[in-house]
Structures are given as C-alpha cells and as structure tokens.
Amino acid sequence: MSLNVENPIMTTMPPAPPLRLIDDLGHTVPHNESGGFTLPAVGTLLSLYRQMVIARRFDVQVTALTRQGRLATYPSALGQEACEIAAVAALDPQDWLFPTYRDSIALLTRGVEPKDILASFRGDWHSGYDYHTHRIAPQATPLATQALHAVGLATAAKLKRHDTVALTLLGDGATSEGDAHEAFNFAAVWQAPVVFVVQNNQFAISVPLDKQMACRTIADKAIGYGMPGYYVDGNDVAAMYAVISAAMDRARSGGGPTLIEGLTYRIEAHTNSDDPTRYRKAADVDLWRHRDPIERLEKYLVAQGALTDEVRASILAAAEELAATTRDCMTEQAVVDPLELFEHVYSTPRTALAEQRAFLAAELDGDAVASVVAREKSTR
C-alpha cells in the first residue's frame, strides 16, 4: 500500500529510484528524473573528477602500504569517491566536517596532509591533524557519535549567528545506533544548520543492508524527524554535489537540517583485517565495479570535450606525486615521545600524572626501581 496522507495509515512505500543527474553510461538524465536539480557546470565537474582521481590514488596507495604491514589498519573508501568528494566540495571554508574512520579521502580533499591523516592509522597518536585550521573534527570511531557533535557545533554557530554549517558523514550501519536517531531529532527540533550525508555502501562490515533496516530507503527516515530527505545515486558525483550543495544553502539560510543518502558500494574489504569472501559474492563486487563513479564522470567529461588527454595526464601526474608523498611519509620515522602520554589528558597538571610521568621517565633511563623509590619516598 502506498503512502496516503489523507488516510493516516502508512505502510511500506513503493521502491523509488535514486536521484541522479548522470547515469551509469555517462549520459545526463532527463530533467523530470533529476528531482529538479541542475547539472553542475563542466568546470565544477572537472574539478570533482580531478579530486576523485587523486583521492582514489591515495586510497589505493594506503591500502597497499597497509597490506605491507606499514599501518595498523586502514578502512578504504574505494568506490565511494563520489560521496566523499561531493561532500567536501560542497563545504565553504567556514564550515565544519565531522568524518568517520572511513573518510580519509575527505580529509585529503579538504587539505589535510597525508602524514597527518595517517598519524592515527600508523599508530602514532589517536588523531593527528589540525582541527581548527581545516575545520574537521577527529575521525570518529564510535559509530554515529560524531553526528551529535556536528549538531552541537552547528547549533553553537547558529547561536553565535555565524554562517557556519556542519556536515557529517555516516555509514548505513551507523544509522541503527541510538546516537544517529538523537542527532537527527535534535537537529530537526533545533533547526540546526547541519547536513547528514549517509554513505550507504550496503554493508556494515559483513552485515548487509536488509539485516540492518527494513525501510525503503535511508532517506525515508527523514520523514520521522520532519526534515527533508534525499535518496541519491551515491556514485553520481554530479547529483551528490548538487543535492548536498542545496542542503548546505538551505542550512545556511536558516532552513534547518537535511538527510541525504548516497547509495554506493564498498569495493574493498571493511579494513585490511576483514575477509569479505565470507559474506559476499565476488560477482556483486564486480557489478558495482562497473558502476564506478570515476569512470562514469570520465565518460561524460570526455564526451563534453572537457577531459582532454593533456588534462588527464596532468591529473594523473598530480595523483602520482601524491602517492609518492604518501609513501615517503611512511618512511620518515615519526617521533613519538612516550612522555607525551601524560601531556594532554588535562589542561592543568595533576600530581598523580606527574608522578607517573616521572616514573616512566626514569624507567626509560633504565632506572625504574630508583624512580619508584623516589616516588614512594616523596609521598611519605
């Protein structure tokens, strides 16, 4: 039964196709299928293309480094470049991004250097970039928790009458967490200038979408909060960019939050320690490889004459240069001072931590016993 607003009974809604502007074959879709959104200018699309190519090169490089055991872990976003890059491209400098562990290429695209992105994955420290310069929160590991932080920051910006918008990235699985619900609801009630972009890559580690939720689309969830929701082809960077940009504009002009679902696919394993052969077929992955977001846009841009061999070569050169930088930053030995462990827990020094720091310092000097004795004595 379809939704009938006169009759207050709501049941499963009919399947709907995701909104798209450029289809799998690189053709633009008729206006009546595009949800009223306009295709971004070719220049914009070329820039998105460039960023996607560079991002993928980074992702592939880091995955390779991880396979070599040079990083503790790395969650790849291969295949999800359209969502990641569109989200970042839609941000203004004063906006804030709230990413997850999956969104390293979003960080890269917003200007974080490879060595700073990789600080956490190679185990130097829990997080390693400058949040305020880039206006990016630490990559969140506890699922959906960052969505609430985004709502809070957006609300603070609104209270201060700044035109800052917060955009947060979430996975399909993360929407099941209570924190996602609370974030959507607080945002809608407070009319917070925040945009939720759910990358529906159809898996939460091994758990497929139909074990995660029973609704028609994730975007439908927006109805229950009273905010607009968009179900978008997450491999169409043009559509993702157009829809996210519109949502950012709405948020900035006081129109409140938006929930955007980008339907995409996680081509790689969840992380290097995952074994996807246990839970999905190679054929499915292949199917989605053929819906590649970069190839699709490439076809369009080539057809438009915007992507010449020359331009492509320069993009590939930039990508290779970045890959080299990325490799280099793994060979440089990161300096990690064990005594820094005690530095940042509190803003004001605590005696007990100072004691423990002194203990470790002495131990590092090869004089653990002496240090313990010293501490014991000092406290008598």
Place this chain on the structure above:
Amino acid sequence: MSLNVENPIMTTMPPAPPLRLIDDLGHTVPHNESGGFTLPAVGTLLSLYRQMVIARRFDVQVTALTRQGRLATYPSALGQEACEIAAVAALDPQDWLFPTYRDSIALLTRGVEPKDILASFRGDWHSGYDYHTHRIAPQATPLATQALHAVGLATAAKLKRHDTVALTLLGDGATSEGDAHEAFNFAAVWQAPVVFVVQNNQFAISVPLDKQMACRTIADKAIGYGMPGYYVDGNDVAAMYAVISAAMDRARSGGGPTLIEGLTYRIEAHTNSDDPTRYRKAADVDLWRHRDPIERLEKYLVAQGALTDEVRASILAAAEELAATTRDCMTEQAVVDPLELFEHVYSTPRTALAEQRAFLAAELDGDAVASVVAREKSTR
C-alpha cells in the same frame, strides 16, 4: 511540499487528522474518515467503558492518597484511559504487556491487584506483582528501555513458534531516546510480533511536543523503519481498540510490528511532585477536559441505549468498591523485611552478601559492634 514518491525529495508532510471512529460529541464518523476500520460492537464498547470508569476511579483514588502523603509518588493517567484500556483489551491471555510508570491502570485492567500495583509507589519494593501470571513486565522507569525488552520477548516467542505478541506502551518524550529507535528498528528488521503504542499526551514532564520533535506525527516515524504507522485519536477508545486489535492480529499472523500513536493529553501533573502551572495554561487543560474519553463514549452508548441508568449504577458501584479496596490496602501495614534486601540480587548465594546480611541482622538485634567483630574475626 508534500511527499512525492516519484520525486525522491521528502519534506514536511501536510497536517493529517487523527483516525477516529467516534468523535468528541459521541457521533460515529463517516466510513471514509475512519481509515477503513470498523466500529467495535456495542458490547465491546460497553465493556471498554466499564473498564475506563473503574480505571479512572482507581487513578483518582491513588492521586488522593498520594496527596495525603501515603505514597512516595504516583504518575496519573487521568485523561489517557482510552489508550490504556484499549491496549489491554486488545491483548490475548498469552500476550505480554510492557508498561511504564504511567500505566498503572493498564495493570489494573489486566488483573493486577491494587496492593500489588502500589507496592512500588508506596516504597515497599521496586516492583510488586506476579509478572508471569499476568504476563506483564515490571513498569519501566528508564524511558524507552522496555521497548527493547518487548521486541526481545516477541522475537523469542516467534523463535519458539508461540502465538504470543508483545505490546509496549511509550510516552511521546520517550520516543526521543536512542532505545526507542533501536527497538523500532530491531522489530522491523526481525519482523517481531510486537505492537508499539505511543501515548502522545503532549508533554514530557514540562516539555511540550514541539520541543520534543519536529515531525508531523509520531506515527510518521514508522516510515523510517518500514513498518505500518497509525495516527489515532487517543481519546477515542473505539478507534484505539480497533487499530491496536488489527495490529495485534497482524503481528500474530507473522505480519511484523506496528507503531500506533494515540493523541491524548495528560490532565494531571506529571507526578504529585510536579507543578504544571509553571509550563502550561489552565485553559489548555480545560480544553482537553472537554475531550474526555469517557464522556465521549458515554454519549455514544447512551444514544445507543446500551448504557442504562441501571448499568451505569452497577459500574459506579464496582468502581467505588475498587476505590475502597485501594484505600484499605494502604491502611494494612505492608511487611517489609530489611533482610530481604540481600535475597534476590543473585540466584546463588554470595559470601560477601551473606556477611553483610549477618551484619544487618545483628545491627537490627541491637548488636552492631558484636556483629562487625564477628565478621572481622570470621574472615581472619
């Protein structure tokens, strides 16, 4: 903009009237306004009326006792009888009810004795009835937590191929908690035989609905989980009963969960320690007093000739008898043995608790010191 399923953009949906079968004036509504539901038989309605009148008498009596300081606290359901009684009436004996602190009259209606209901409110113990006989879980205090228990129990019944359905009562405020979201989602994904009845009494203590959520109706939230949702006039016991019964049937026959919103009003304060004059106008309360669920049905039943003076007198007599029983159970001195404190924490005895029990026993005998010494000695 209204919901358009071709266009994947969803925005605020237009206001919808709640589903009802009998209106404020006691008239039945035209079939096309009733969402396709049929008015229950007069016999059923008379029985619901009787239960509502008795329930209200109980509620008024307990509120009076609380004002006299005889109970620690009591959250009244005055004005919400249609939701409470319809929910219980729709249960089969093998079904389970998961109520909150607000739902004492639901317990009463399902056969729990006043003294057992009041055990917790007068402070004897945290909860005081027989859960398995009545198939009622303990009244939940931490909001929305019981909704998950209901989903779990319903799922267990489904795994065991029993035809047990779980019904849980929730408040409007409670739907904001993460646990409500997780319960809705687990139920929908697992197709659990569970019915969620949200009593939207428009307040969470002092917080009105528009500070709680921004959606059109709470029933709309069902869309985001892929389950049916019904927005019902919660002061129309006929409609509540019809919709809940249909949902119970659907659940029992493998059709999965349903979310039902009953729009009602909390006439009394949140509890005896609340002061509603701080946050709402007396005029609003008066407005809702005029939409009384009992009076409405009374008008209908009188017009039908089903509620004669004789029947009414017998119902009132039963109500007075219950009120007397309720008063009496507060004069009987409940026996609360302090040593029972240690009895139920674990199924198997723990040495440390046995020691503590012995300590308290000696203290009660006026020999605390000796008991401590005894314990100290025994452990040397």
Place this chain on the structure above:
Amino acid sequence: MSPNQPLQTGTAVRAPETLTMAAALNAAIHDAMVDDPTVVLFGEDIGPLGGVFRVTDGLYAEFGETRVSDSPLAEAGIVGTAIGMAMYGLRPVVEMQFDAFSYPAFQQIVSHVAKMRNRTRGKIQLPIVIRIPYAGDIGGVEHHSDSSEAYWTATPGLTVVSPSNPADAYSMLRGAIASDDPVIFMEPKSRYWSKASVALPVQTEPLDRAVVLRAGTDVTLIAYGPTVKTALATAAQAVTEGLSIEVIDLRSLSPFDDETVGASVQKTGRACIVHEAAQFGGYGAEVAARLTERNFYYLAAPILRVTGFDIPYPSPKLEEYYLPTPDRILAALSTWEWS
C-alpha cells in the same frame, strides 16, 4: 579550611543570606552566565520548569531561550551536542535529571568527553559541566537514588567533584564552569534543601582540594557529598565516647587530594571512608588502596569502608537500613584493635 574569599568577578557582592544548596547552585549558574556570555544551559525540563530540583529556576525567564533551553529527551543527545558546542567555543552546563539517567550518555561521556583533549593532543578542549543529582535518602523510587561516582572516577580524563554545603556548591560550580576541562559535577540530592548563611559570590578552597572540616586526633573520617553530614554527626557523637575524629570533606573525587588526606592519616594512623554507593568496586576502594599504599607505615589499623551494601539501591521503605549512619560508623571503628 581557609576563610572564604569573595570571588573576583564582575558579579555584584551581596550581603550574607541563608541559602539552600539548590539556591546556591542556581546563583552560581546565574552569576557565571552574567560574567560569561558563552555559558549555555540545556537539558530535560531545565527551562520554564526550572529543573525537577529547581536548580535552574528563573534562568530561562532571565536569559531566554537562546541560552537556556529544554532539549529533547535523550541524554546521549544532550552530552553529544554539548561536545559540539564546546568545540565551537561555548561552555555548556547540562543536567542529567537523575544519576541513573546519565547512563544513556555513558558512551559520549567516556569515549568522547573524557578523551577528546588527549585524542587531539590538547587542540580541542571541552569545557563542559555535566551536573548529576546523585545518591539517595530522598524516598525516591528505583533509578532515582544511584551513586554513580565510581563509573566516572574510573575514567581518566574526567574531573569529578561533589559539594556538601551551599558555599562549596556555589564556589565549586563556578570553578567547574570556569575549568577548561570537562567536569562531572555531582550534586547530593538529599542536601539540596540544606541551608547555610553565605555571602555571594563566595570562593572557598580550590576545586581540587579536600578540606578538614573538623580537627581530631584519633581517627580520620573521610566523606564527600551526602555523607559529610553523617561524618560530622559521627564525630560529634564520638566525643561522648572520648574519641576524637577528624572529618575530611573530599570535595574533589578525581583528582584525589593525597596531600591533605595523607597528612591527616599520618597524624591519626587510622582512617575510615564513608559513602552511600555499594562497597565492592566503589570509590572508597581507591581511597583505601592509595592511602594504604602511600601511608602504610603510619597505619595502626586497616582503613575501613562504611558504605552501602553490595546490592542495588533499595526502595524507600528500606533505604534507612542501607544508608551509613553514625552508629554504624562508630560500630565499625570499634572493631579496630585499639592498643
């Protein structure tokens, strides 16, 4: 305990008046909001109602919706959004309605509030105050009388404090709001209506210090929040038995003031810690363990813990059997070998 100082702020100095702890907390928030426009409040029922304990009474009327607002009913949501606000330069003061209702916010508190500063190498600070009315003795139904302090004190990155009287309530809450670190501010429910004469704005001891409330020579009795009153009553009662008890109000649970408490224990050689929470794994374990570690050779007897039993907090009619009393404390002390 050094004499109370007037607080150095723009806040007007008032004549001494008799204040409840609830009123002192209210004044602290009020004055902090006047002094610092970045202080914002939100939580369940803290607006027009003024909170179920009326701690935020009148603030909505005075400061308006922008700075004082009722939030949707979700504790993770409250703490999670407070984190985002703090990241953007606000100083949120949020309320968990009752101790047990802070548990839905546990992940946000433990995995983010406590760890954000460390994670970001100090680049992101979270000056958040999470107010938690805690403990029992108010005839509350289940979940309304938990003592949750051990969960927070076991979490590195948090500062955990609890006042026991109106002057400290004011001064410590102002200190907590002024702190650049997140503070779990535990308010003993049973003391909300306790009164004292205070001249506001008052500044008592620093936020991280314990105070000796009553000097004594034979035993150090250590308490905080709701049990300070019990400890003082015990000391008074002990006089008739010829026992001189020194009473310490910890005030700060994390950090623990080793210096003040250690000095007292070294003097008396005997100590007992009193709290409402269950004993097993309770905060008193840390107090006993670290005092023993650091002062073992001064101790004449083991440090005792007089606490709640190892059971869930009881229903109203039974809480009197659960709560530590002066008699129970004195009975415990009498089990020591007094050579």
Place this chain on the structure above:
Amino acid sequence: MSPNQPLQTGTAVRAPETLTMAAALNAAIHDAMVDDPTVVLFGEDIGPLGGVFRVTDGLYAEFGETRVSDSPLAEAGIVGTAIGMAMYGLRPVVEMQFDAFSYPAFQQIVSHVAKMRNRTRGKIQLPIVIRIPYAGDIGGVEHHSDSSEAYWTATPGLTVVSPSNPADAYSMLRGAIASDDPVIFMEPKSRYWSKASVALPVQTEPLDRAVVLRAGTDVTLIAYGPTVKTALATAAQAVTEGLSIEVIDLRSLSPFDDETVGASVQKTGRACIVHEAAQFGGYGAEVAARLTERNFYYLAAPILRVTGFDIPYPSPKLEEYYLPTPDRILAALSTWEWS
C-alpha cells in the same frame, strides 16, 4: 588447582588437541548450543563472518539463522532485546564487538541486566552472557583496547569473569551460559591466539573461584585475563633474583574469591595486583582495599598495584610503554622494605 574434570553433559568427549583461546570459546558456545536448545547468539557480524575475532566461526552454518544471527548495529538494542528473550526462557549469548562499544549498552546493562532479578524479587531471572573482548596489546586504534571491567565490577547484580587460557575459556564460558544470572564475560583480546592442549569438554575450577597457578612463598602476585601471562613471566624471572612469587589467576572478578586470595596473602604477607586498566578507580583498588581490610595484621608491606597509567589507552606505537611488564612489576616489588 585441582585436576581438570570432564564436563558432565551430552557433549561428546574429544581427544586432547591444541586449541587457541578463540577456538576454545567457539567450542564452548557450540557445545552449549548442542546441549541446550534455548541458547541463542546474536550481535554484530557474528553470523556468516563468525565475529571479528572468529569466536563464532561456523556456528551460523551449523545452527542456522534462527539461533545465530547478525543483528542491526546497536549495542543497547542487542542487550535490550537479549533481556526480553531471557524473560521468555531463552539463554542469549551476545557479543559486544570491542570493549568500548559496550558503552552504548551501559544503561541496559546497569539498570536492567544487573537489577531485574532484585527488582522482581527473583521472579524474573536473566541468564544472559555478554561477551566483551577487552584490553589491549593488539596494536588496536583508539577505542579498541579499553579495559572496562571496573564499570561492571562496581555494579551489584553482575557476575564478572575473565579467563586467561583456553581450558578456562571453555569451562568458564560453559559455566557462564549455564548460570541463571547474567554474566559479563571478559575475553582478553591479546590472548585469543594463545594455545594449549585441551581435551574437550573440559571442566576447570568453579566459575567463582580463583586459582593458584604457581606456588610461591615471598609474594602473592594477583592477575586476571591478559596479565596472567605477565605475572607468570614475572615469577619465572624472579627466580633468578631469589624471589619466590605465588601467582594467582582471579578468573572471577565479581564475586571475589576472598578465601583463596586471602590464604595466599596470609602466607606471603605481601601482595601485588597487576592489571592493564588505569590505576585510579581500577579494579585493583577493590582487591587492595579488601585484602588489606581482611588481612591487615598479616601484611608486611602495603599491597601494590602495577597497572596502566591514569590516562586513556595509548595508540599502537605507545602501548608498550603503558602495559605492565615483568621488569616494571619487579621494580615495584623492590620498593618494599624487605627486612
């Protein structure tokens, strides 16, 4: 430690084989499911994937979707629904993927799992096992190495256990599943791949008992889960220094086996507890406090705690500086006055 007994069940007895702890846990769940049709499993990725640590490997294939299922991704949801299932006669065994990801379920665990039996005067029992892979030393990124035991041991109503070797892993998990009370079953991640030769089904000491793993005369070294290996290594190393260390594996954190541990401490007069969690408010505080209370006059020196520092668990490159080592333990012991 008494000799291991074969378990009395319908489970077939197998020849001794070399098993990892992960495989032993897997076998325990498997055998419990064979013996008792009410045992059901669910959680994140525990189905076809077999869990991120492969503890449920093969169970989905063998028992099917009805008894082994991937749940939606929500920990409160997992524990909350397990409660409802247990109320209806099932014995759910649920997994929290990593320790820090049990925090969203905190309210369901603390306010319901721990309290349901007490609340209902024993009328509703919750035979639930909540498996929590915990602690560090696996090079995990943030939130993947927390030691959360102190949160659970501070909660009356919970039983908290942690095995340190494959035989105990099997036996204790079967005991936990068979228990009518809820059990927090803490699995030391760094020991998942440790091996031993075990003949299944094995029954080791009862679930609530500590065991002396190595006899000694000078010091009692108390450990559990991941630090048992460290303690044994310390004892071995101490021999060369002429120090005889008795090593106790607690196995059960709550209840605490006062009898076994007390007897050892009365014998040696010196004790040290070792754990990975931060020291302040950690589980070791309870161990030190209660052992001192009950055995004060046997103690030659204060009970020491060698633990993680009072900081959030560090990133992979720094965890080696955080974790207790034999050297650090021996250094600590050498600070005692050895008269």
